[in-house]
Amino acid sequence: WSLCESEEEQVAKPVTLLFALRRLWNLVEDDRWVIFVAFGALIIAALSEISMPSILTESIFSAQSGQTTVFTRKSQLLVILCLTSGICSGLRSGCFAVANTILVRRLRETVYSTIISQDINFFDREGVGDLTSRLGADCQRLSDIIGNNINLILRNVLQGTGALINLLMLSWPLALSALLICSLLSAIFVVYGKYQKKAAKVTQDFTAGANEVAQEALSLMRIVRVYGAESKELGRFKQWLDKLASVNMRESVAYGIWNLSFNSLYRSMQVLAVLFGGMSMLSGHISVEQLTKYILYCEWLIYATWRVTDNVSSLLQSVGASEKFLQLMDLLPSDQFSSKGVKLQILMGQVQFVNISFHYLTRIKVPVLDRVNLSIYPNEVVAIVGPSGGGKSTLAHLLLRLYEPINGQIYVDGFPLRELDIRWLREKIGFVEQEAHLFHMDIKSNIKYGCRGDIKQEDIEWAAKLAYAHDFILSLPNGYETLVDDNLLSGGQKQRIAIARAILRNPSILILDEVTSALDSQSEDYVKGVLHEFKNDIKAKRTVIIIAHRLSTIRNADRIVVMDSGRVIEIGDHAELIRKDGLYSKLVRAQAEGLV
Ligand code: ADP
Numbered sequence: 001w002s003l004c005e006s007e008e009e010q011v012a013k014p015v016t017l018l019f020a021l022r023r024l025w026n027l028v029e030d031d032r033w034v035i036f037v038a039f040g041a042l043i044i045a046a047l048s049e050i051s052m053p054s055i056l057t058e059s060i061f062s063a064q065s066g067q068t069t070v071f072t073r074k075s076q077l078l079v080i081l082c083l084t085s086g087i088c089s090g091l092r093s094g095c096f097a098v099a100n101t102i103l104v105r106r107l108r109e110t111v112y113s114t115i116i117s118q119d120i121n122f123f124d125r126e127g128v129g130d131l132t133s134r135l136g137a138d139c140q141r142l143s144d145i146i147g148n149n150i151n152l153i154l155r156n157v158l159q160g161t162g163a164l165i166n167l168l169m170l171s172w173p174l175a176l177s178a179l180l181i182c183s184l185l186s187a188i189f190v191v192y193g194k195y196q197k198k199a200a201k202v203t204q205d206f207t208a209g210a211n212e213v214a215q216e217a218l219s220l221m222r223i224v225r226v227y228g229a230e231s232k233e234l235g236r237f238k239q240w241l242d243k244l245a246s247v248n249m250r251e252s253v254a255y256g257i258w259n260l261s262f263n264s265l266y267r268s269m270q271v272l273a274v275l276f277g278g279m280s281m282l283s284g285h286i287s288v289e290q291l292t293k294y295i296l297y298c299e300w301l302i303y304a305t306w307r308v309t310d311n312v313s314s315l316l317q318s319v320g321a322s323e324k325f326l327q328l329m330d331l332l333p334s335d336q337f338s339s340k341g342v343k344l345q346i347l348m349g350q351v352q353f354v355n356i357s358f359h360y361l362t363r364i365k366v367p368v369l370d371r372v373n374l375s376i377y378p379n380e381v382v383a384i385v386g387p388s389g390g391g392k393s394t395l396a397h398l399l400l401r402l403y404e405p406i407n408g409q410i411y412v413d414g415f416p417l418r419e420l421d422i423r424w425l426r427e428k429i430g431f432v433e434q435e436a437h438l439f440h441m442d443i444k445s446n447i448k449y450g451c452r453g454d455i456k457q458e459d460i461e462w463a464a465k466l467a468y469a470h471d472f473i474l475s476l477p478n479g480y481e482t483l484v485d486d487n488l489l490s491g492g493q494k495q496r497i498a499i500a501r502a503i504l505r506n507p508s509i510l511i512l513d514e515v516t517s518a519l520d521s522q523s524e525d526y527v528k529g530v531l532h533e534f535k536n537d538i539k540a541k542r543t544v545i546i547i548a549h550r551l552s553t554i555r556n557a558d559r560i561v562v563m564d565s566g567r568v569i570e571i572g573d574h575a576e577l578i579r580k581d582g583l584y585s586k587l588v589r590a591q592a593e594g595l596v
Contacts, residue, residue, distance in 0.1 A: 038095030045088035048081045050162030053296035061289045100147025117333035120402045129212025142322035149315035160304030163297045182305040189309040192258040197320035210240035273298040341421035347428045347508040348378040349543030355408035370566040381544045383554035386563035392547045430502030434514035436494040444480040467500035513547045
């Protein structure tokens with residue numbers, strides 16, 4: 001089964017710094033010059049800065065010994081170095097900030113386009129909160145690798161190396177003792193850095209978990225309020241916060257230990273510099289000027305080592321935190337996004353389900369459809385009814401190829417579904433779900449959401465009239481231009497706009513999935529009217545599939561298919577099924593008695 005195979009192919013690769021850098025480098029493509037300018041400025045600024053302690057000392061000592069020309073030359077050089085380092089530092093920061101902005105934008109765009117081209121199984125698996133947090137914080141951290149971490153590391157490595165060279169030129173035993181302490185510092189850091197990388201990843205996951213819980217509760221606030229579940233939701237959120245706090249606590253202890261080691265070594269290096277330097281001066285190996293330079297460069301070296309370790313730590317954190325993000329970027333898009341496959345000239349609307357079995361990948365142990373056989377003919381109105389959970393909506397999802405069947409084959413106009421161009425096919429299918437979801441746009445844009453090109457106002461109104469939505473839309477403050485927000489429309493009104501949206505595509509197959517459940521009985525009559533008008537509409541003939549719970553709505557359907565526990569158990573028109581006295585007739589009786 002190809003979907004399983006493609007999932008196995010997409011095994012996550014471990015993320016290394018080099019891998020992250022390569023991905024980022026590829027992303028900046030045309031704007032690499034910004035990074036080159038930034039690195040050029042960085043090198044010039046670092047070299048200017050590192051020559052300063054030496055020139056400064058020489059300038060002071062030349063003044064002390066009354067060498068006016070040397071003093072003037074050194075002072076002029078100092079001014080030039082100050083200016084150069086100032087300008088280049090500004091250029092470096094500016095260019096890295098620009099590179100950062102470019103990277104964040106490209107990263108967000110790339111990963112968002114990867115996310116939205118995944119198949120629906122992916123969205124069943126991944127939480128929305130988790131994905132949005134990848135797009136936000138993770139993205140910023142990843143771009144920090146080039147925009148911040150590498151930039152600072154390189155700068156400090158250059159300055160540290162310059163300081164070490166100067167120290168070696170002054171006295172190699174003193175330079176080696178300084179180097180030894182710095183190496184010790186780095187070794188302690190390697191251990192700390194590894195821990196930090198792991199902790200960053202866990203922190204990121206826990207933050208995403210907390211976000212998801214909060215996002216869910218906030219978007220379902222009415223339900224939370226009605227069920228008095230505020231403290232329950234707070235509890236769920238707190239569970240994540242507790243986990244987060246315990247990781248952060250351990251991180252803080254580790255940071256404390258690291259800081260203690262660093263400070264002790266830093267201070268001992270200062271003491272050693274004065275001790276060794278003083279002893280060398282007393283024994284006449286170095287001059288006061290050299291000792292001054294030595295102490296200054298020792299400071300630089302230890303400062304650079306500290307900065308490098310700190311920057312490497314942030315770098316490792318960024319790499320750790322971006323692991324999931326980079327793996328996300330590498331996911332292959334669902335094959336449904338290629339425009340392969342047959343496009344028919346017209347779609348007649350004949351559908352055949354042959355021996356279809358199915359389960360959702362997130363719940364492999366729960367069979368949803370069991371060898372379903374069903375033929376639907378062009379221009380037919382077929383109602384699919386039965387107890388909830390019986391697999392009715394799943395059948396519609398399979399026809400839309402949101403999921404692939406485990407076994408069996410679906411044919412549309414005689415062609416296997418997999419051989420048809422899926423984007424083309426979806427354009428020919430109108431689908432209205434039980435819960436109508438509208439976008440935060442005006443009504444007009446919501447209705448023409450699924451259409452390409454310019455859509456005329458009269459067509460929008462045509463669809464709205466067919467869906468019995470036109471009159472209430474006109475009564476809204478700005479008519480078709482009214483912006484949809486959460487509380488503007490009732491469930492039934494949203495549903496009618498969703499129906500208009502499906503109708504405007506002029507589909508050959510219209511699927512209405514439990515649309516009546518959000519409608520009151522008056523609106524239900526509307527839907528009956530919609531179906532009638534839509535079926536007899538002169539623009540086109542179409543196949544209509546209604547998945548319904550309220551059996552009164554579908555009484556006039558050409559055929560009624562009764563499903564239970566993933567199997568088709570009865571097919572016929574209303575009268576036939578009543579005569580048969582099976583599940584359908586039981587359900588009709590139960591509804592008439594108000595039991596269901
Ligand atoms: P019906 O439309 O007849 O009420 P559905 O097709 O919606 O039934 O659901 C059939 C079964 O599949 C149910 O047990 C439901 O819980 C399960 N199901 C539906 N959608 C998903 C999904 N995205 N992931 C996992 N299970 C699902």
